[in-house]
Each structure stands twice: as C-alpha cells, then as structure tokens.
Amino acid sequence: xxxxxxxxxxxxxxxxxxxxxxxxxxxxxxxxxxxxxxxxxxxxxxxxxxxxxxxxxxxxxxxxxxxxxxxxxxxxxxxxxxxxxxxxxxxxxxxxxxxxxxxxxxxxxxxxxxxxxxxxxxxxxxxxxxxxxxxxxxxxxxxxxxxxxxxxxxxxxxxxxxxxxxxxxxxxxxxxxxxxxxxxxxxxxxxxxxxxxxxxxxxxxxxxxxxxxxxxxxxxxxxxxxxxxxxxxxxxxxxxxxxxxxxxxxxxxxxxxxxxxxxxxxxxxxxxxxxxxxxxxxxxxxxxxxxxxxxxxxxxxxxxxxxxxxxxxxxxxxxxxxxxxxxxxxxxxxxxxxxxxxxxxxxxxxxxxxxxxxxxxxxxxxxxxxxxxxxxxxxxxxxxxxxxxxxxxxxxxxxxxxxxxxxxxxxxxxxxxxxxxxxxxxxxxxxxxxxxxxxxxxxxxxxxxxxxxxxxxxxxxxxxxxxxxxxxxxxxxxxxxxxxxxxxxxxxxxxxxxxxxxxxxxxxxxxxxxxxxxxxxxxxxxxxxxxxxxxxxxxxxxxxxxxxxxxxxxxxxxxxxxxxxxxxxxxxxxxxxxxxxxxxxxxxxxxxxxxxxxxxxxxxxxxxxxxxxxxxxxxxxxxxxxxxxxxxxxxxxxxxxxxxxxxxxxxxxxxxxxxxxxxxxxxxxxxxxx
Numbered sequence: 001x002x003x004x005x006x007x008x009x010x011x012x013x014x015x016x017x018x019x020x021x022x023x024x025x026x027x028x029x030x031x032x033x034x035x036x037x038x039x040x041x042x043x044x045x046x047x048x049x050x051x052x053x054x055x056x057x058x059x060x061x062x063x064x065x066x067x068x069x070x071x072x073x074x075x076x077x078x079x080x081x082x083x084x085x086x087x088x089x090x091x092x093x094x095x096x097x098x099x100x101x102x103x104x105x106x107x108x109x110x111x112x113x114x115x116x117x118x119x120x121x122x123x124x125x126x127x128x129x130x131x132x133x134x135x136x137x138x139x140x141x142x143x144x145x146x147x148x149x150x151x152x153x154x155x156x157x158x159x160x161x162x163x164x165x166x167x168x169x170x171x172x173x174x175x176x177x178x179x180x181x182x183x184x185x186x187x188x189x190x191x192x193x194x195x196x197x198x199x200x201x202x203x204x205x206x207x208x209x210x211x212x213x214x215x216x217x218x219x220x221x222x223x224x225x226x227x228x229x230x231x232x233x234x235x236x237x238x239x240x241x242x243x244x245x246x247x248x249x250x251x252x253x254x255x256x257x258x259x260x261x262x263x264x265x266x267x268x269x270x271x272x273x274x275x276x277x278x279x280x281x282x283x284x285x286x287x288x289x290x291x292x293x294x295x296x297x298x299x300x301x302x303x304x305x306x307x308x309x310x311x312x313x314x315x316x317x318x319x320x321x322x323x324x325x326x327x328x329x330x331x332x333x334x335x336x337x338x339x340x341x342x343x344x345x346x347x348x349x350x351x352x353x354x355x356x357x358x359x360x361x362x363x364x365x366x367x368x369x370x371x372x373x374x375x376x377x378x379x380x381x382x383x384x385x386x387x388x389x390x391x392x393x394x395x396x397x398x399x400x401x402x403x404x405x406x407x408x409x410x411x412x413x414x415x416x417x418x419x420x421x422x423x424x425x426x427x428x429x430x431x432x433x434x435x436x437x438x439x440x441x442x443x444x445x446x447x448x449x450x451x452x453x454x455x456x457x458x459x460x461x462x463x464x465x466x467x468x469x470x471x472x473x474x475x476x477x478x479x480x481x482x483x484x485x486x487x488x489x490x491x492x493x494x495x496x497x498x499x500x501x502x503x504x505x506x507x508x509x510x511x512x513x514x515x516x517x518x519x520x521x522x523x524x525x526x527x528x529x530x531x532x533x534x535x536x537x538x539x540x541x542x543x544x545x546x547x548x549x550x551x552x553x554x555x556x557x558x559x560x561x562x563x564x565x566x567x568x569x570x571x572x573x574x575x576x577x578x579x580x581x582x583x584x585x586x587x588x589x590x591x592x593x594x595x596x597x598x599x600x601x602x603x604x605x606x607x608x609x610x611x612x613x614x615x616x617x618x619x620x621x622x623x624x625x626x627x628x629x630x631x632x633x634x635x636x637x638x639x640x641x642x643x644x645x646x647x648x649x650x651x652x653x654x655x656x657x658x659x660x661x662x663x664x665x666x667x668x669x670x671x672x673x674x
Contacts, residue, residue, distance in 0.1 A: 009040060010292075014284030028406045030127070030287045030370055034399070037291015044292075059232055061282055061375050062160065063246050067228035068279045069153045070250025077146040078251075084147050084334050089154030092330045096124040096323065097162050103322045104393070107315045108307070108386075114170035115385045121163035122377050123323060123397055125156045127370025139413045144363050153247065156372045160243045161187060163376050170385060190240030195248025198231045203253065220267040221274050227253075272644075286371045289378070294395055307389075316396030323397065324364055324404075332360040362413050368405035369398045428468050430651045431659065434641045435465050441637050442630070453627040457634050479595050480522050486576045486599065487515050487522075493575040494568065503568045511568055570610040577603050635667050 013036040020036075021029040078085060100120030105113045126148065140148070165184060206223065228246050235245035335356040342350045351359070377394045380387050439461050446454045491512060498508035580600040584593060639660060646656040 010037075010285050010288050011281065013037065013040060013288045014281055017284055017288070018280070028402065029284070031402055031406060033284050033287035034291040034294070034402075037288040038294055039291070040288070041292040041295045055236070057375065057379050058242070059229060061286060062243065062372065063228045063232040064225075064278060065282055065371060065375075066153075066156055066243060067231075067246045067250040068275050069156070070247045071253045071275070073153050073251060074146065074149065075251075078150050078153075081143070081147050081150060084338075085150040085154060087334055088147070088151040088330070090158050092327065093121075093124040093155050093158045093162060095330065096326055097121045097166070099322055099326045100124075100319060101166075103319060104315075107318060108389070110306075111386045111389065112170060114166055115390060118163055118166035118170055118380070118384075119377075119390050119394060121159055121166050122373050122394055123319075123369055124162065125159035125369070125372045126152045126367040127372070140362060140366065140409075141359060141413075144359055144366075148363060148366055151367075157241075157243045157247045158188075160372065160376055161241050163379075164241075167380065167384065171381065171383075187239075187241040188244055190238075191235055191242065191244030192248045194235050194238070194240055195231055195245030196252050198234065198245065199227075199249035199252030202227050202249070217267050217270050221271050224271050225274065225278070283371050286374050286378075290374050290395060290398075293378075293391075312392070313396075316393060316400065319393060320397050320400045320404075323401070327367055328360055328364040331363045332356060335360055358412075362409065365404050365409050365412060368401040370402070373398055427651070427655050430645060430655070431468050432465050433650075434638065434645055434659065435461050435468075437641045438634055438637045441641075442634055445633070450630060453630045456627055457630045460631075461634065479599065482595055482599055484519060484522055486580070486603070487519050489576050489579050490515055490572040493572045497568060497571060502571075504564065507564050507568055510565065511572070566610055570607060573603050573607040573610060577607060632667070635663050638663050 014033065017029055017033045017036055020032050021027070024032070097117055097120040100123060101113060101117035104111055104116035104119055108116075111119075161184065202223070206220070209219065227249065231245050231249045232242035235242040335351065336353075339351045339356055373394060377391050380390065384390070439458050442454055442458055442461075494503070494508050494511050494515070497503040498505055577600065580596055580603065584596050584600070642651070642656050642659045642663070645651045646653065651659070
C-alpha cells in the first residue's frame with residue numbers, strides 16, 4: 001500500500017509540474033519536477049526510500065523512453081547529419097567516459113577507477129527533454145538543434161552500454177580492454193540486428209492483422225506500447241544489448257513504409273497521444289524521484305566526515321567543467337573540420353572561426369544531462385563501491401548542467417521576441433497546418449450518412465484557410481475593437497426589440513448573456529484589464545444568473561422557442577450589417593476598410609444562414625442536427641490539433657492561447673445560435 005501511495009504522489013507531482021512549466025516557461029520542466037520532488041521529501045512524515053530491481057528499472061523506464069525517442073526521430077536529419085551525430089554519440093561518449101573517470105579517480109582516490117568510469121558513462125548521454133525546453137527559450141541554429149536532437153537518441157544507447165560494462169567490471173574486479181571491446185561489438189551489433197528484425201516483424205504483424213480487418217485502435221495502441229518491453233526482454237534473454245535493440249526497433253518503426261488511409265491516420269493520432277502521455281509521465285517520474293532522493297543522498301554524503309562538504313561541491317563544479325570542456329573541444333573540432341571541407345570544395349559562405357566558436361559553445365551548453373543519466377545511476381547495485389557518493393556527484397552535475405542550459409543558453413543565444421513579418425507568416429502557416437489537420441481528420445471520419453454535413457463543415461474550414469492566407473494573421477487588435485463595437489450594436493437592437501414587445505424577455509436575456517460571454521472572451525484576448533472590461537465580466541455573470549432563473553420557469557411563462565431566438569439573432573445581424581455599411585460609406589471611417597469589410601462579410605454570412613427557410617421547429621432541428629454535430633466535432637479536433645502543435649513546440653504558448661480563444665468563440669456561437 002505504501003508503494004502505491006508513493007507512486008500516486010509522484011504522478012500527482014508530474015501533473016502539477018505540467019501546469020507550472022507552462023505558467024513559468026523560462027524554467028525547464030525537469031527543474032520544476034526536481035524542485036517538487038525535494039518538496040515532497042521535505043514534507044513527507046518519513047524518508048522516501050525507493051529501491052527497484054535494476055533490470056526492472058531498465059525495462060520500466062529506459063526501454064519505453066528510448067523507443068519513443070527512436071520512433072519520433074527525424075530520419076532525414078539522422079541521415080543528413082550522420083557524421084557529426086555518430087561522432088557525438090560514439091566518439092564523444094567514449095572520450096567522456098575516460099575523461100570523467102580519470103578526473104573522478106584523481107579527485108577522489110577512494111573511488112575505484114572502474115566505478116568512476118561508470119559515473120562517466122552515466123553522465124555521457126544528453127537529455128532530449130532539456131534540449132526541447134531550451135529550443136523554446138533560446139534561438140538555437142537549425143543545424144545545431146537537429147544534431148542535438150539526433151545525438152540525444154543515439155548517445156543514450158552507447159552511454160548505457162558503456163555503463164553496463166563499467167558496472168560489470170567494478171563488481172567483478174576484472175577488466176580487459178580487448179575482451180570489453182569484443183563484448184561491446186557483439187552486444188552492440190547483435191542488439192542492432194535483433195532490434196531491426198523484431199521491429200520489422202512487428203510491422204509485418206500489424207499489416208497482416210490490418211489486412212484481415214481485425215485491427216482497431218485498442219489493438220494498435222496496446223501493441224505499440226508492448227513492443228519496447230518485448231524487444232528489450234528478448235534481447236537480454238539471448239545476451240545482446242536490449243537498449244540497442246529497442247533503439248533499432250524504434251528506428252525501423254520510423255523508416256518502414258506505412259499505409260495511408262483514414263482509419264490508419266486516426267489510430268496513429270491516438271497512438272501519438274498515448275505515447276506523449278507515457279513519455280512525459282515516465283520522464284517526470286524520474287525527475288521527481290531524483291528530487292525525493294536528493295536530500296537523502298546529500299545527507300549520507302554530507303555527513304561523511306572523511307570528505308569535506310566544500311570539497312565535494314568543488315568536485316561537482318570541476319567535473320561539470322571537465323564535461324563541458326571535453327564536449328566543447330570535440331564539437332569545435334567537428335565544426336572546423338566541416339568548415340575546411342566546405343572551403344576545399346569551394347562552397348561559398350563557409351562558416352568563420354567566430355561562427356564556429358559560437359555554434360560550438362551553444363551545442364556544448366545545450367548538452368544538459370537528465371532522465372537517462374538519472375535512470376542508470378538509480379540502477380547501480382546496492383553493493384556498488386561508493387554508491388551514495390557517486391549518486392551525489394551525478395545529481396550535482398545533472399543539476400548544474402540543467403541550470404546552465406536553462407539560464408545561460410538563452411543569454412548566449414537569445415530568442416527573437418518581437419513579432420516581425422516573418423513571425424506573422426510563420427504563425428499564419430501554423431494556423432493553416434492546424435486547420436488542414438482538422439480537414440484531414442473530418443475526411444477520415446466521413447460516412448455516407450454524414451457526407452453532406454461533413455462537406456459543408458470542410459468547406460467552412462477551407463474558407464478560413466483562404467482568409468488566413470489573405471490576411472496573414474488570425475485576428476488583430478483593430479478587428480477585436482470593431483467586433484466589440486458590433487456587440488454593443490447587437491445589445492442595442494436586442495433591448496429595442498424587447499422594449500417594443502417584438503421579443504420576449506427570456507429570449508432577450510439569453511441573447512444578452514451570449515453577447516456578454518463573447519465580449520468577455522474578446523477582452524481577455526486583447527488583454528483589456530480596464531474598469532470597462534471588469535464591468536463587462538460582472539454584467540455577464542449577473543445576466544447568466546438571471547437567464548438561468550428564467551429558463552427554470554414553466555414553459556407557459558417562458559416563450560423561448562427556437563424560431564423566436566432565430567428571428568431575434570437575424571434582426572441583430574441585420575442591424576449590425578446596416579451600421580457597418582454606413583461606416584464603410586462614411587468618409588471619416590476610423591478603422592481600415594478591409595477590417596470592417598471582413599467583419600461585414602461574417603455578419604452577412606450569419607444573416608443568410610439565419611434567413612434560410614425554416615418551415616417548423618422540428619424541420620429546423622432535423623436539418624441542422626448533423627451539421628451542428630460535425631461542427632462541434634471539428635472544433636474539438638481543432639483544439640486537439642492546437643494542443644499537439646503546442647506540445648511539439650511548433651507554436652508558442654501565446655499563439656496557442658489565441659487560437660484556443662478563437663475556437664472558444666466559435667463554440668460559444670455554435671451553442672447559442674440557431
């Protein structure tokens with residue numbers, strides 16, 4: 001029961017970290033999760049001592065994380081930058097193992113050299129989550145970013161294999177370079193071949209099940225989740241590297257040909273969502289777990305009188321410096337070699353020494369350590385020499401590299417904050433891609449029964465794409481202000497109709513509530529914190545309460561019919577159209593004509609829809625039911641597409657919020673309009 005409670009607390013902290021990381025985007029999620037873990041350890045009534053079987057830890061955490069990284073790898077970038085990526089993932093890892101190993105042994109002679117090599121191997125991989133977090137707050141060159149992401153995949157595997165050999169040597173006390181090299185080659189190549197074979201076999205099995213018509217979303221997702229565990233366990237059973245096999249299986253999943261049809265697309269969308277949750281959850285649990293173990297690890301090492309605490313801190317900083325220095329020298333050597341090769345080939349615009357120095361510095365500082373390093377350090381056997389001391393050093397180096405990546409890299413490579421024309425074009429293209437994703441998903445869900453309604457909704461999304469292509473933006477400040485003025489005109493018309501007895505108070509209040517909610521959303525988007533904005537929100541809440549009371553009255557009292565609401569909204573739309581036409585005809589118009597014209601077209605489209613023939617309430621409901629259902633589905637899919645783009649770093653948090661508010665406005669209008 002205690003283990004279950006600890007697991008639930010860890011997952012709860014991961015959930016909290018996802019909210020905090022979005023609220024404070026300049027602080028990376030791993031740092032937030034570590035801080036939450038420390039907080040849990042400090043407030044817990046007793047120390048949280050978590051011990052897992054090393055093999056179970058590797059299977060439970062490392063295998064699925066590496067498989068997900070490999071599955072989502074950019075195969076074009078892997079092939080394009082294969083030289084530098086392999087150099088970083090294999091050459092730099094080996095150099096780092098020996099450099100850090102000898103440095104640790106020299107600074108702390110009580111640590112055996114083989115145990116020091118294990119620490120060096122654990123600290124050689126870079127963290128993909130940290131790289132993704134850095135890219136959101138810093139302007140990393142495109143080439144450097146692609147290499148960093150590809151490196152973080154392959155050096156995980158090579159670092160873990162090196163770690164396993166170092167641990168075996170430390171526990172047995174015997175080490176032979178020749179034997180280690182031979183065993184490494186067998187383990188590496190055997191894992192590569194087995195992983196590729198099992199990955200291909202898995203793809204073959206999925207295609208076979210699909211041809212028989214037995215595949216569904218449940219089978220598809222569960223099979224993909226099971227694959228990394230199966231590959232790892234099979235590889236370890238025949239004594240080849242399970243880690244290498246999992247990475248190879250994930251890469252085969254990426255490069256294998258895929259069938260493209262609506263049902264497969266739908267299953268892939270669900271699979272991506274599931275893997276996103278699994279990956280974030282596992283990464284988060286490891287970092288929160290580090291936070292909970294950090295006070296305990298520090299306490300054991302801190303209270304050890306054989307080594308002064310000040311000296312330990314100096315050792316942590318020195319190891320970080322060695323790690324960064326080795327990485328900088330290696331990366332600079334690669335960039336200069338590339339520059340000279342381009343120069344010899346006569347390629348114009350070769351990078352200068354200053355440009356290479358800057359790129360090398362960015363790639364060095366961006367190589368933060370994270371989940372995999374933590375996972376393998378927790379994987380140390382309980383009887384491993386100087387286990388607590390090594391975990392303390394690893395935690396210290398990981399924290400320092402994360403702090404450097406979070407706060408120093410944005411200073412070295414500051415992001416471009418001001419929105420220029422290029423930023424607007426990028427945002428417009430992102431919005432178009434999101435809308436196209438919705439169209440593809442709607443087409444995949446189309447059936448003979450809903451074909452007409454689906455085509456109508458798809459046509460409306462094509463119109464939105466055309467408008468974005470024309471305007472180059474979603475909605476600007478001038479359009480928002482004019483829209484607010486149109487809402488005032490609609491209120492004015494609603495009150496006139498209620499006072500004249502042409503609309504019932506119930507219908508009038510309901511329409512006013514709708515207008516107040518639209519205004520509240522628009523003012524929130526515009527960042528309006530004035531007294532008028534506050535008054536609008538208070539008025540919206542009050543009218544919503546009155547509307548709820550009125551709707552609770554008997555039907556004999558409340559004459560709130562569908563046709564009456566339709567008639568009222570049509571009259572309001574016609575009133576706004578008249579006012580906008582007068583505005584456009586006036587020589588003293590105070591807004592750009594294209595802004596007023598675009599809003600006029602929107603109201604005219606709404607008026608045409610409201611003015612269409614409606615013989616009865618029943619007929620009206622039957623005709624619009626399917627279209628309304630498809631529209632609601634489309635808006636929900638659009639929200640999912642926006643969230644996916646935000647989580648993948650395609651769009652910024654501010655832009656995603658603006659897009660969501662657009663969808664909220666359309667959902668509100670869909671819910672209150674006839």
